[in-house]
Amino acid sequence: MGDRVYLNVLASRFRAQLSYRTSFVLDFVAQMLGQGGELVAILVLFGRTEELGGFAAHEVLIMYGIAGVAFGIADLVIGQLDDLPRLIRTGQLDVMLLRPLSPLAQIATGDIQLRRVGRVATGLAVLVTVLSTSDIAWSFPKLLLAFTAPLVGAVIFGSVWVVACSVCFWIVDGRELANTVTYGSNMFTSYPITVYPSWLRRLLAFVIPGAFVAYYPALALLDRPDPLGAPAFLGWCAPLAALAAAGVAGLVWRFAIRHYQGTGS
Incomplete structure (x- = not known):
């Protein structure tokens, strides 16, 4: 019953946005260009150097493509959490808590923006192009990895989103x-973690498991040893990192909801 409610809400949102086709196309293109800005920055860097953190242009673009698709999916599915501070201030979250539906799912489906698919389109175009032109020894496990890496990365991004936005329950x-x-x-x-200082690598690669979004999967696809000396099997461990991240996100969200006392209005 709950699943049908969410599907009906999503369908109505999509129909409403597609009814204004010109506006949708312009917003879609704007999202593509926004995601493409980072691509331009990468290409400019490689106009000045042949390597970045020990990686060639096509290797960095694989990371960019995986990360771009993953972030685009996460932004589409869970990006509505950015609206949480307003929902708390106005008391709308209190109303959601009275309904027999998950408040997280209500927020996620409440104002979903189909135009955000533009981010996915840019990342996917880059990823397909660079994978098809790179010298990769393809096998079934690698094909599976190439297909699932952006989806797994989206779970990691989504989990980070939930944990980061949960702070709004205490800091409005x-x-x-x-x-x-x-x-x-x-x-x-979007970049090899080798370009960052060691403290930032530890923080954003393992505390926030960003390295499992694109860096380690890209190493596995390219059959490249990690310049930092990490074991090769980490390239195949992104699903485990995503599962752990989702578990932590669920615990943090439930803790925040249980200790939420309302707006007082």
């Missing part, structure tokens, strides 16, 4: 702090 104006982690993670995962 914590949206910018949350965005630093969520959108900052997108930028971090």
